[in-house]
Each structure stands twice: as structure tokens, then as C-alpha cells.
Amino acid sequence: MRPPLHLRFVDKAQAAITAAVEVYNKPAFAYREETFAILALNAWELLLKGKVLKDAGNAVKALRVYGSRPTKSGAPSKKLYLKTNRAGLPMSISLGACITKLEGTAAKLPAPVRANLDALQSIRDNSVHFVTANATLARQTQELAAASVSNFVLLSKAWFARDFSRMLNLVLPLSFMAPPQEINAVVVSADETRLIEHLKNLAQEVADGDGDYAVALRMQVKLEKSVLANASKVMLTKDDDAVKVTLSEQDIRERYPWDYSDLCRRLGARYTDFKQNQDFHGVRLPLMTDDKYTKARYLDPGNPKSSKKDFYNANVLQVFDQHYTRK
Incomplete structure (x- = not known):
């Protein structure tokens, strides 16, 4: 046909x-x-x-x-x-x-x-x-x-x-x-x-306010030496017996680029019905314990009771997409 x-x-x-x-x-x-x-x-x-x-x-x-x-x-x-x-x-x-x-x-x-x-x-x-x-x-x-x-x-x-x-x-x-x-x-x-x-x-x-669309995208290539035969796969886990991998501050900011204001601005640009209300916080707060979505940065990294600021990974959009209407 x-x-x-x-x-x-x-x-x-x-x-x-x-x-x-x-x-x-x-x-x-x-x-x-x-x-x-x-x-x-x-x-x-x-x-x-x-x-x-x-x-x-x-x-x-x-x-x-x-x-x-x-x-x-x-x-x-x-x-x-x-x-x-x-x-x-x-x-x-x-x-x-x-x-x-x-x-x-x-x-x-x-x-x-x-x-x-x-x-x-x-x-x-x-x-x-x-x-x-x-x-x-x-x-x-x-x-x-x-x-x-x-x-x-x-x-x-x-x-x-x-x-x-x-x-x-x-x-x-x-x-x-x-x-x-x-x-x-x-x-x-x-x-x-x-x-x-x-x-x-x-x-x-053009302001950066239309979600995933862009006027121009800059690509950067970083060349690093690799031992191909010994390369290992990496995944996030809370297993105490897993091999520990340390991320630098730069690595963390690249992985979690948005603070709370950035997140709200992007959600407002992405959805027609987004509001910063209890429904929003009901979706957001459960994500705060999952490293896939968020990361807290402490003023004193060795003291979890010190002042902190939360940063978000773009993966959070997959969750919010299930609760809000895309423009």
C-alpha cells in the first residue's frame, strides 16, 4: 500500500x-x-x-x-x-x-x-x-x-x-x-x-528558552590515551564492594550542569502547564536521593551537615516529561 x-x-x-x-x-x-x-x-x-x-x-x-x-x-x-x-x-x-x-x-x-x-x-x-x-x-x-x-x-x-x-x-x-x-x-x-x-x-x-532546540551547537573533542584491552565498563551503584571511581569538580559540573533556577527556567520553557507548586516539588523531591538525577555539593565536602547546593542532570527531563505537557 x-x-x-x-x-x-x-x-x-x-x-x-x-x-x-x-x-x-x-x-x-x-x-x-x-x-x-x-x-x-x-x-x-x-x-x-x-x-x-x-x-x-x-x-x-x-x-x-x-x-x-x-x-x-x-x-x-x-x-x-x-x-x-x-x-x-x-x-x-x-x-x-x-x-x-x-x-x-x-x-x-x-x-x-x-x-x-x-x-x-x-x-x-x-x-x-x-x-x-x-x-x-x-x-x-x-x-x-x-x-x-x-x-x-x-x-x-x-x-x-x-x-x-x-x-x-x-x-x-x-x-x-x-x-x-x-x-x-x-x-x-x-x-x-x-x-x-x-x-x-x-x-x-535568540534566548536559550526553547528546550532541546538550538541555533548552533559547539562540539568539543577531548583526546585521551586508552588501554583498549583493559578498558572497563562503568555504571553508577551504591554497592560497597564496587570499585570506587572519583570524579573531579569539573567532571561533576559537566554531569550536573543545572542548579535549581536553571531547572525551573528550562521546565518553564519546555512545558505548557509547568508551575512551581506542590505538584512540582512532589515530582522533584524523590529525585534528590538518586545520583542519576541530582548531586549535592557541600561547602565543606567532608561535612554532610554543612551548607549545600543541589545540581541536576538532564535525565530529570525524562521524569518530568511524564507529568507535564510538552510545548
Whole structure:
């Protein structure tokens, strides 16, 4: 049985984003930043068209472009006619029109997703102004590409129950192609300067308040020596006979990055019905004894009666998801 039309758009979107990822993961490909932007935007347009179609009950009319024609008097006609392209085929709405159609619905794109797409469009539209992306622009594109794929996976799962996370492995870190130190900008043209600043401003204008979605994601690679044959698996346990592993302060903060204020802010941004009330504390307090979710840091580490501050792991979201409604 042939799948519904909206799922055929999703399949094409998945093929386009996969092509974008495969091209980007080829470090010797000279046009990879621009190509990724082109293919990724095509993937997003197909994905959004799939959502528009699904919401319209697969009525293809929802994707058509209509316009008036001049009457004999020269005034535009009241009747709207289907627009066609140079090949005589029906025209379909653009990426921007898809975003506008979803604007007033529950599927409205989160602000970070829109900003990410704006940034990719800027790279695509301005690619004619540079021959090879310099180090700063390459780094920016990498961060935008990682966020774009992550956002694509999240919305595909939320809208269509399609999980593409295992087949979309982005992105080959720049650490494997260049020294790991921070890249200093070496701008070769005024056009690149303006584009770099524009991309930076897009990322800074959007507050971190839309849960899992992002404008840009920075990836860091840490290289450590490993004795592969002797490597051991590690798991959290309260068994007194287990081998003890000590975590540094930095390790703990990386594992438990949110304090109480951060947690409440993220929950408020994630759920439509979240309130800091007794119901919230009824869910939160039982988690305080489980290292999977929380960790207390004491002013005097050797004195459990000293002042403390609690920090939370992102795993707590899995618990709160069972009690609150996602936006």
C-alpha cells in the first residue's frame, strides 16, 4: 500500500538531509559548507511541506500557489488561478511560506529553529561572495550544521514519529582537520566579515528558552590515551564492594550542569502547564536521593551537615516529561 502523501515528503526530506550530512562529512570536499546549506534547506522545505500536508489532511491544494490575473480592464481578477512554472507544472509554496502557514498552529517553529534556518539561508545566498570558507566561517557552519540536524531529528520524531537519529551522524569535528586551539579569524574580504557578523548576531538574538532546540551547537573533542584491552565498563551503584571511581569538580559540573533556577527556567520553557507548586516539588523531591538525577555539593565536602547546593542532570527531563505537557 502506498504511504500517504505527507510521508512521501518526509522520506524525500530524510534523503536530502542524509545527502547533506554525507557531503559535509567529507573533509576534502571543497564546497561542503555551501552544499550542506543548499541540501539542508531543501530537506527542511520538504519536511515542513510534509507537516503542512498532514495538517491539511493530505489535500495537495495546501501546497499550491495561486494568484490573480489581469482582467480586460487591467484590474486584477477576484478569482484566483493556479500558478505554473516554466515547465507548465503547478508551483508549490516556498520554505518561508511553509513557516508562515505553521505560524498560527501548534506546530509553530521554535525561535532557535527559525534562526538556524535564517543562518543557513544566509550562507546559501551569500556563497557567491567567497571561494573557500575561511576558518571562522567554517567553524560557524559546523555549529549551525550540527544544530540543524539535531532540530531536524527532534521535529521529525515529534511530528511524524520518525526517528532518524541513528542514520544521521554529524559532524566530523574540525579537531580532526585543524589544530584544536581556538580559531582566530583571518578575514579575507569585507563580504565574509559581514556574513560572519550576521551569523553571530542571529545566534545571539535568540534566548536559550526553547528546550532541546538550538541555533548552533559547539562540539568539543577531548583526546585521551586508552588501554583498549583493559578498558572497563562503568555504571553508577551504591554497592560497597564496587570499585570506587572519583570524579573531579569539573567532571561533576559537566554531569550536573543545572542548579535549581536553571531547572525551573528550562521546565518553564519546555512545558505548557509547568508551575512551581506542590505538584512540582512532589515530582522533584524523590529525585534528590538518586545520583542519576541530582548531586549535592557541600561547602565543606567532608561535612554532610554543612551548607549545600543541589545540581541536576538532564535525565530529570525524562521524569518530568511524564507529568507535564510538552510545548
